[in-house]
Amino acid sequence: MKPLTKALSLLFVLLFCAGVAAAQGNNQINGQVLDVQGKPLPDATVTLKSEDTGQVITLHTDKNGKFVQIGLKAGVYDINVTTTSTQLPPYQQKLQVKEGESGTLVINFKDIMEKFSASEEGKKREEEANAFKNMKAHFDAGVAAMNDAGTLQTQLRTAAADQKSALQEKRTADCQTASTEFGEASKGVNAKDVNNTATVWSNLGAADECVGKYDDAAAAFQKATDAKPSAAAYRGLSTNLANAAGPLTDPAAIQAKVTDASAACDKAIALDPTSAAPCWKNVGIALYNKQHQKEAVVPLQKASAADPKDAQTWFLLGSCLSAQIEPKEEGGKEIYIIPPGTAEAYQKCMDTAPNGPYAAYASQCKQSLDELAVYGAGVATSSGKKKHQ
Secondary structure, three states, rough: OEEEEEHHHHHHHHHHHHHHHHHHOOOEEEEEEEEEOOOOOOEEEEEEEEOOOOEEEEEOOOOOOOEEEEEEOEEEEEEEEEOOOOOOOEEEEEEEEOOOEEEEEEEEEEEEEEEHHHHHHHHHHHHHHHHHHHHHHHHHHHHHHHHHHHHHHHHHHHOOHHHHHHHHHHHHHHHHHHHHHHHHHHHHOOOOOOOHHHHHHHHHHHHHHEEEEHEEEEEEEEHHHHOOOHHHHHHHHHHHHHHHHOOOHHHHHHHHHHHHHHHHHHHHHHEEEEEEEEHHHHHHHHHHHHHOHHHHHHHHHHHHHHHOOOOOHHHHHHHHHHHHEEEEOOEEEEEOOOOOHHHHHHHHHHHHHHHHOOOHHHHHHHHHHHHHHHHHHHOOOOHHOOEEE
8 A cells, every 4th residue: 555655645746746837936826615505615626827828727626625736926817616516606706826925715605605695686676676766757657647637537528619629639648648658667567566566557557548548458457456456456457348349340259358347347346345336337338338238238237236326327228228129010000129127227317316416317318218108109100001992
């Protein structure tokens, strides 16, 4: 064993001296590499590259994580450390080697990773803060635009006929501005912040609804409910799903929208039972305005059941049922098949209108009820008369 030991020792000395000769200097680096737990890291590769000469020296740490290099020239060296561990990234730093001094270098991946995590966390917090600041600026601008749109909507109710067009044009522009601003705000919300996420998407839905982008509005309200379910967001979703049925002509496609709108109302009511009347009424109004009176009947029936004192709901229900009246010739007369509940809806409207905010509907309902009486009497037709020879 002794001769072998001497041979290994001699080999070490020769290699060591070879390094000294190549470096052509009188300075030394003593180093150690520690892992993420602060323990010695063996077999790490340490590369020293002189910034002055470009010379590269490659070393490997021993079982104690140590390495040493003598015979270095004074100057600045780029130190690079790589390991076989997938948990440790490559590491590099600069080291000043001074003439006549021995440099000591401890590369502790535990400290390095902690500092890296801290700096990354700080950077992340800063980025999140900037994103929130930018998001809030867009959100506030959107709110301001929607507030202006609301003011203009109030003015439109009492404006003279020659002023309405300009006011409506400005309101549409405000709503479009709000849609754009809330859209930008939605890009900066933190998905983990469910409250702000739901608020931004709900406001975007309202703005898109204001400019008539009903499919976009429904998608925005859906994202709001995905982030944080709320009765208000589900009401917005139901209304815009019904509005989105407007341009459709295929009965199956229309019914699909109505079914989805009804499901959204059910969810709103489950969260807040007081949502029943406004949710069903809004769905009914949307379908009524889009000329889908047949599909509006059931939502309006549910709305009237939830709030029997709403004269407007009764009037709309009567109107939608009246739209289903069909003529039929019988016994020499053209009679009209009046859907059940039509007269009752108009009567309820008359009974409740004087005692509520919809007094103006009383006369309309009375007129509609009188017209129903005429329909019910039928009209004589030529087919019921004998021809004279």
